[in-house]
Amino acid sequence: MxxxxxxxxxxxxxxxxxxxxxxxxxxxxxxxxxxxxxxxxxxxxxxxxxxxxxxxxxxxxxxxxxxxxxxDDGDLQExxxxxxxxxxxxxxxxxxxxxxxxxxxxxxxxxxxxxxxxxxxxxxxxxxxxxxxxxxxxxxxxxxxxxxxxxxxxxxxxxxxxxxxxxxxxxxxxxxxxxxxxxxxxxxxxxxxxxxxxxxxxxGSGNYSIVVHGKAAHAGREFHLGRNSIAALSEAMNELHELNNLREEVTLNLGRISGGGPTNVVPNLAICHFNIRVSSLEDQAYAEQHVAKVVDAINKQDGFSATISGGFNRPPxxxxxxxxxxxxxxxxxxxxxxxxxxxxxxxxxxxxxxxxxxxxxxxxxxxxxxxxxxxxxxxxxxxxxxxxxxxxxxxxxxxxxxxxxxx
Ligand SMILES: [Zn+2]
CATH class of the missing domain: 3.40.630.10 (Zn peptidases)
Structure with a gap:
């Protein structure tokens, strides 16, 4: 041969x-x-x-x-x-x-x-x-x-x-x-x-998008009636980023954010796209649970709703x-x-x-x-x-x- x-x-x-x-x-x-x-x-x-x-x-x-x-409107687009x-x-x-x-x-x-x-x-x-x-x-x-x-x-x-x-x-x-x-x-x-x-x-790698809906209101006249989606998403992003400190082989990258509008309006929409990398299926499951917990915490707050889309498209x-x-x-x-x-x-x-x-x-x-x-x-x-x-x-x-x- x-x-x-x-x-x-x-x-x-x-x-x-x-x-x-x-x-x-x-x-x-x-x-x-x-x-x-x-x-x-x-x-x-x-x-x-x-x-x-x-x-x-x-x-x-x-x-x-x-x-x-x-x-950027929080909708699924083909x-x-x-x-x-x-x-x-x-x-x-x-x-x-x-x-x-x-x-x-x-x-x-x-x-x-x-x-x-x-x-x-x-x-x-x-x-x-x-x-x-x-x-x-x-x-x-x-x-x-x-x-x-x-x-x-x-x-x-x-x-x-x-x-x-x-x-x-x-x-x-x-x-x-x-x-x-x-x-x-x-x-x-x-x-x-x-x-x-x-x-x-x-x-392995997973891509996610999290969409947070709050409630719009006039920032001066009725601020207390609004639910600031950017503030809620920011807290959630800190929690997501925390995953980087929990397991050595797991990284989470907050890749892109959008939402809000004029500064005199309480924003009712905020979106974050992020990527997670893992080395084992066990770490993948751990990361998935972490994400679910963060989304759950937003949904428990009065006046907010959060949805997550995406997931691990490439296992380790x-x-x-x-x-x-x-x-x-x-x-x-x-x-x-x-x-x-x-x-x-x-x-x-x-x-x-x-x-x-x-x-x-x-x-x-x-x-x-x-x-x-x-x-x-x-x-x-x-x-x-x-x-x-x-x-x-x-x-x-x-x-x-x-x-x-x-x-
Ligand atoms: Zn290639």
Missing amino acids: SDNFQTHLGSWIERQEAEMISTLKEWSNINSGSYNADGVRAMAEVIASYAEECLGVDVTITDLAPIKSVN RSIGPMLRLSKRPEASTRVLFCGHMDTVFPKESHFQEWHQIDDNTLGGPGVADMKGGILVMLKAIQAFEQSPNAELLGWDILLNSDEEIGSISSAPFLAEAAKKAQLGLVFEPSMPDGFLAGARR KPADSAQKKLFELVESCGEQLDIELGFRATGGCCDGNNLLAAGLPNIDTLGVQGGDIHSDKEYMLLDSLVKRTKLTAMILERITQDPARWL
């Missing part, structure tokens, strides 16, 4: 480099901000025809439900998003891999960051070059390479590319969970760290024994390819959290090496396109050779 890999697949992958670089530049210039539904659809169509050409499999394009979020792509090969195979990626970026249609630019010989800047258009390319090329291997006949695979990952995968979550149940291994193509390290354990992803076995597999492939890599825990989360929560062990940072993601300084290292494509192709070789050892 190894000889065949080095002489045939490895050099085939090397010959794809120029084409991969020009494709990545083209993809980076298509705006696919999560809420730019038309832009994501255009991106999805380009990726779909590229994938069909590389892999010779028909792509299924499925619309995703709009995202509901609390707006926003449409782009579609999801799915491809499938050899559904009858007993060894099955699920490949996941996202086509959306954090850069809205109005962002000033719209096009790729060359930073130096080996560094390309641009929206999504690392997170994760580069990763999608690595995924598709690695599968295309592996399909030339004699071992390919032993492997069934599904690809799921969603368009709401950057906003929490709310609409694609049921599809991710369903796909996870059919596979024994998940491979996700988020960028690895600039030094080549991959994500080990990941924390601990480095359990199945995960550790996969780390070992990736490290040994890296050694064989002479690529330096390792694993490091991170507070960030991704669809890998969802897959593990659905019972699917997975490696989630198999995309290109890159950094400063989610900012207009986002970049990727061009030589990692070939390196990471080889890494994934080799992982597929190794697991088809000895599935019992790794899965």
Whole structure:
């Protein structure tokens, strides 16, 4: 296997480099901000025809439900998003891999960051070059390479590319969970760290919105009849923030507030959006109870009502024994390819959290090496396109050779 890999697949992958670089530049210039539904659809169509050409499999394009979020009036608002792509090969195979990626970026249609630019010989800047258009390319090329291997006949695979990952995968979550149940291994193509390290354990994340209604009144004439929603929310926010002092591995970030109006009116509406990160399901339950208690306390006050929406959309992803076995597999492939890599825990989360929560062990940072993601300084290292494509192709070789050892 190894000889065949080095002489045939490895050099085939090397010959794809120029084409991969020009494709990545083209993809980076298509705006696919999560809420730019038309832009994501255009991106999805380009990726779909590229994938069909590389892999010779028909792509299924499925619309995703709009995202509901609390707006500044305290009402639930629907926003449409782009579609999801799915491809499938050899559904009858007993060894099955699920490949996941996202086509959306954090850069809205109005962002000033719209096009790729060359930073130096080996560094390309641009929206999504690392997170994760580069990763999608690595995924598709690695599968295309592996399909030339004699071992390919032993492997069934599904690809799921969603368009709401950057906003929490709310609409694609049921599809991710369903796909996870059919596979024994998940491979996700988020960028690895600039030094080549991959994500080990990941924390879980929940997004919440709390809406407090009080009672409006004239601030001078009838102040005593009013119920100040901003004051009630402020107390509640202090209580929420207190969660940061209660458990070491739990953090709560008060992210955004809105409400109120002219200063001569007692405000009847105040809203706060916040995010919680946890490392275990036990801490998640603890945090959920804390939030419920705070909301309850507002509702017990005369003249106030509070509602909470949202919740934990990504459970924690601990480095359990199945995960550790996969780390070992990736490290040994890296050694064989002479690529330096390792694993490091991170507070960030991704669809890998969802897959593990659905019972699917997975490696989630198999995309290109890159950094400063989610900012207009986002970049990727061009030589990692070939390196990471080889890494994934080799992982597929190794697991088809000895599935019992790794899965
Ligand atoms: Zn990403």
